[in-house]
Amino acid sequence: MTKIGLLHTGIRNEEKLLLQAANTQGVELNMIDIRSVKLTPSNVSEWDSYDVFLERSISSVRGNAVISFLSDLNLPVINTQSVMEICNDKFRTACILEAHNVPVVRSILVFNEETAKEATKELGGFPVVTKSREGSWGRLMALVNDADALESVFSHRAFMGPEQSAVIIQEYINKKESRDIRAFVIDGRCICAIYRTSPHWITNTARGGVTSNCLVNDELQAICKAASDAVGGGILAMDIFETDSGYVINEINHTMEFKNSEDPTGVSISGEIISYCRNYNA
Amino acid sequence: MNYHTANGDQIEITSQIIGDITVGEVVQSIEGEMYEVRNIEDTNITVELIQVEEDWGE
Known part of the structure; x- marks a missing residue:
């Protein structure tokens, strides 16, 4: 029987759906709260009893750290470290x-307001979307309709630390x-x-x-x-x-969320994920 | 179910709960704040406010 280690922080409905799907398919799935783990290269035996790990951490900082750790030990993780990094x-x-x-929405990465204005012109002018390199749920995204709004975005980001000085200027798609x-x-x-x-x-x-x-x-x-x-x-x-x-x-x-999508599609996304894990061949 | 913080503040949640509520589960209040379930005793559920991290969710 396949043994899956589900790496999580807070438990969302997605994780509960995955647990149900594992039970339905007769797969052993152990929940591993990565907020309480201690990662040392000397405790490999704690991890190598699993056939595959499924990374479901809400926190990308913690999730990424654990994926990197397990990947360095040559243990199979879904998704892979490379996919996660991209x-x-x-x-x-x-x-x-x-x-x-x-085909991808046109994007230009800039580090200051002046180059942001140039990038906006290259993309055809306002409106444009500004966003961070990382982030989800639309956080730190802005729909920028004019130069004043663009100036505001950069004046705010100046106080958010060096990581937020890199801003993606993206073509706005109506x-x-x-x-x-x-x-x-x-x-x-x-x-x-x-x-x-x-x-x-x-x-x-x-x-x-x-x-x-x-x-x-x-x-x-x-x-x-x-x-x-x-x-x-x-x-x-x-x-x-x-x-x-x-x-x-x-x-x-x-690390997708899908709880609102199983009902309208009629597809057991959680079941498909567990099936993929069962047959995963690193 | 009676959701409350450790100091007794009542929390009204909007989350749809699948199956039984579990310790560690994340729920959302009607104000939109996120809480994590810390303890379950019968119908009394103690939750704790959790900070929305910069890298939260998808």
């Missing part, structure tokens, strides 16, 4: 997708029907997708976006496969915009 960094994700000819797509991709296959609809320009379900089923057509399947291959595969959630020229990737999440 997807943690929105700008790096964009660069890698671009390098692999995967969403069709006020919605975007979140596609759930496992091992290069889009297993299901939802529309996230919101009157607000940020559509995250954690911020009130309403979910509905999105049928997976060949074009959506193809861009998901290409994006998955580009970043290294595994279990991914892709945020995708619909444009007149086709789909474009916005971001890729490597």
Whole structure:
């Protein structure tokens, strides 16, 4: 029987769904609260009894540290350290997708207001979106409509520490029907997708976006496969915009939330994740 | 279920609970704050406010 170590911090409904799915499939799944672990190279025996680890930490600082530790011990972790490192960094994700000819929202990384103005012009002018390299749920994202707003963004960021001096200036995509797509991709296959609809320009379900089923057509399947291959595969959630020229990737999440998506899609995402873990061959 | 902090403040939660509530579970109050379940005794559930980290969630 496969033995999975589920690495977690706080337990969300996603983790409970994964536990239920493991029970249904007869898989041994042990919950490991990584807030209370002590990582030393000398306690390898504590870890090597598992067939695979599934990283589900809410905190990326803790999650990334544990993934790196286990990877250095050559223990199998989903997602891999490489995938985690790419997807943690929105700008790096964009660069890698671009390098692999995967359609992606145009982004320019800048470090001050003057270059931000130049980048805005290169992207076709206002409005643009500013965002940090890391972050989720739309935090520290801003829709910037004019030069005054751009100045405000940089004046605020000056007090946020050196990490926040790197700002992504991103082309603003006017969403069709006020919605975007979140596609759930496992091992290069889009297993299901939802529309996230919101009157607000940020559509995250954690911020009130309403979910509905999105049928997976060949074009959506193809861009998901290409994006998955580009970043290294595994279990991914892709945020995708619909444009007149086709789909474009916005971001890729490597520790996805999905509790609001099983009902509208009718797909047991948790079950698919556990199945992938069972058959995972590092 | 009666959700409250250690000092007795009542918390009204909005989270949908799947299955049984468990220690360590994260719940959200109607004000939008995040709490973690610390103790469960029958229907009395003690929660603790947790700080939203910069890298919180997805």
